[in-house]
Amino acid sequence: MSDPNTWTIAEARDRLRGGDVTAVELTEACLTAIDGAGALGAFVHRTPDIARDRAKAADDRIKTGDAPDMCGIPVGIKDLFCTEGVPSQAASRILEGFLPEYESTVSGRLKSAGAVMLGKLNMDEFAMGSSNQTSTYGNAVNPWRRGNDETDLTPGGSSGGSATAVAADLCLAATGTDTGGSIRQPAAFAGIVGVKPTYGRCSRWGIVAFASSLDQAGPMAKTVRDAAIMLEAMCGHDPKDSTSADLAVPNFEAALTDDIKGKVIGIPKEYRMDGMPDEIEKLWANGTAMLKDTGAEIRDISLPHTKYALPAYYVIAPAEASSNLARYDGVRFGHRASLAQGDGITEMYEKTRAEGFGPEVQRRVMIGTYVLSAGFYDAYYNRARKVRTLIKKDFEDVFGQGIDAILTPATPSAAFGLGEMADADPVQMYLNDVFTVTVNLAGLPGISVPAGLDKQGLPLGLQLIGRPWEEADLLNTAHVLENAAGFISKPTKWW
């Protein structure tokens, strides 16, 4: 029998019910793997006591024969989710010592379903970053390496710890959040599956807010089937989030029929970027051919405003962040700077925020402040929101013409080395999200599926974008793509 921590959710579920393994044994296997993986920097707060308690309870529940699919499944929770009594810092110094008095809706749903929380996962500070290098905890490291080259690579970001933990078999699956690509880009860099649901599918309540009109939680898992199982447990209407959709949650796993005959897959010409590596181009062409071979119709489409998605995002997301992060003022929770004689409340705010926020967060809060300031609001913020309307309309137009899903590369490159982008200006780092950010601006569901290795042996992902609320259909197409691509590679253990 292989080590239980390497199993998929589906396999573990079936074996738990078959009595081959207990949730306690499964959890212990993960806790041992976590203890041996300090070099990966994935788990930043470990909760072995909570995990063991929940595993015991899960075993009891499974014995009654009436347990949900996630019951007894060990998972990691991104540090952005507030978890009652467990540090929840959004990887920021400003929330050092913060112990939430409440549980986020999504982590609470997983808990109610019997999932076993192993601990909190590393990420970019306040989810602002594409390489996990802005974290106050230090880097998360990708378990994948370039052949025998020992250079540490990024797992991507912001959900970098989640991607690392799943790819290295430290847990069976993990939660992530995605504001501009923060689930899909790290999933692609780590050779796993990541789903960003339709805006409103998962409640945002209790998740530390970055850009509220873009943020969505989603699952990061080893397979499309696992992502389907976990997504179902995470989503559903929540009166505590006014943007949460009051829609029935389908049985996503039951939607995996592998029949996509007659489905129309769009290939957007604007995603063919100048300077895109040949390997990405080839991966995309292969993915297109695979879907065609399984009976889908392939159609060239145009999404004319694609080029403007990143610039619009870098107005809207910082603007919302500057408002959301105004709450970190050293008064109600988290860090407060020590003050000099005679310092007043303004000095307290300014010193607290200078000490508590890292450079990237400070930069984005200030950009947001600038684009919202008197005299620039119309020129930047309102213009960006108008461009966002046009980006969404691009998608509505192609869906109106009968497109069921859109296939694109997930990222413009494979994982890069930690520190390799240190001298680049911030905009270079922002380009990582060029293929994913349109989906957030349009509120659509998107999924990243591992589809191959580059010549250095690093995983590459393809992205499928679906119609709003049609995650079930999207997962089915992704499942077909996953099967056709046959990606089974695992990183060689070096840690």
Next chain:
Amino acid sequence: MSIDTETARKVAKLARIRVEEEALPALAQEFNAILGFIEQLNEVDVEGVEPMVSVTPMQLKRREDVVTDGSMPDKVLANAPDAREGFFAVPKVVE
């Protein structure tokens, strides 16, 4: 639109983030790189386009205007850096 050191100082002040004087020129330069990138939006014809308010066309739910929560001062104050006698404590605000 080019941001100078003076504008960078103003923005930092508005954002309530202390930035040391010697760090301002580099900050202004970074702002300019990002804003230069954002300037591309000026190429787009947005005449007659409505700015997006909500990405999903949904009616916000309403509820009765009644108290639904409260009476938990200990929990509210549990994470305060400085709490005294049931209140958040801050440096003197009014002279």
